[in-house]
Amino acid sequence: xxxxxxxxxxxxxxxxxxxxxxxxxxxxxxxxxxxxxxxxxxxxxxxxxxxxxxxxxxxxxxxxxxxxxxxxxxxxxxxxxxxxxxxxxxxxxxxxxxxxxxxxxxxxxxxxxxxxxxxxxxxxxxxxxxxxxxxxxxxxxxxxxxxxxxxxxxxxxxxxxxxxxx
Numbered sequence: 707x708x709x710x711x712x713x714x715x716x717x718x719x720x721x722x723x724x725x726x727x728x729x730x731x732x733x734x735x736x737x738x739x740x741x742x743x744x745x746x747x748x749x750x751x752x753x754x755x756x757x758x759x760x761x762x763x764x765x766x767x768x769x770x771x772x773x774x775x776x777x778x779x780x781x782x783x784x785x786x787x788x789x790x791x792x793x794x795x796x797x798x799x800x801x802x803x804x805x806x807x808x809x810x811x812x813x814x815x816x817x818x819x820x821x822x823x824x825x826x827x828x829x830x831x832x833x834x835x836x837x838x839x840x841x842x843x844x845x846x847x848x849x850x851x852x853x854x855x856x857x858x859x860x861x862x863x864x865x866x867x868x869x870x871x872x
Contacts, residue, residue: 708812711762711774716752718771719764723751726774726795732830732855732862734793763812765796765805772800775809779820789817791827794836806839814843814871823872830855831863845869 711719727738744750755762759781765773773796780788791813796805817825829836831850845867854864 708763708765708773708808711755711764711771713752713756715764715771716748716755719755719762719774720748720751722771722774722795722797723793725797726793729798730795730833731857733795733833733836735855737857761813761816762793763809763816765800765809767800772797773805773809775813777813777816777825779817779822787821787823789820789822789825791825794827806836807842810839810843814869818871823870825869825871827867828854828864829867831865837865837867840867840869843869 724738724742727734727736727741731737741747754760759779760776761779762774762776764771775794776792778790778792780786780790791810794806794809796809814825825845827840827845828851829840831837837847846869847865847867849866851864851866853861855862
């Protein structure tokens with residue numbers, strides 16, 4: 707089951723978020739240490755889950771959160787037609803079962819409902835599975851940012867991808 711997350715989901719969201727940062731450190735802007743050391747992390751994440759113009763969806767196996775994705779609808783007038791796909795992650799033991807594809811589809815449906823015309827995302831260039839997933843929905847790479855991320859002396863490139871919803 708996939709549904710919009712609420713403040714009541716903050717504890718499970720934080721648990722999965724921290725797992726994502728440990729499991730896929732190159733895929734996210736923040737590091738595990740940065741996030742885990744945030745005071746009142748659960749409260750802060752609970753507020754982010756209900757932030758206006760952000761829609762965070764979760765995939766559940768029973769009561770357990772196993773996947774997440776966020777749609778950010780832009781608000782400045784000149785870019786209000788666009789949205790950003792953010793913080794996509796599926797728990798390691800839930801992969802290969804179509805969860806990621808279902809999450810992306812839910813975001814596409816919400817974006818269309820909101821009247822968005824274009825979705826954008828960034829993905830680490832080495833994450834070939836994620837790139838293949840986004841390709842399957844019609845996202846196209848329009849730029850590659852070399853050395854976009856740097857952590858402990860290692861660099862990662864990021865692909866900037868977009869999908870027209872018109």
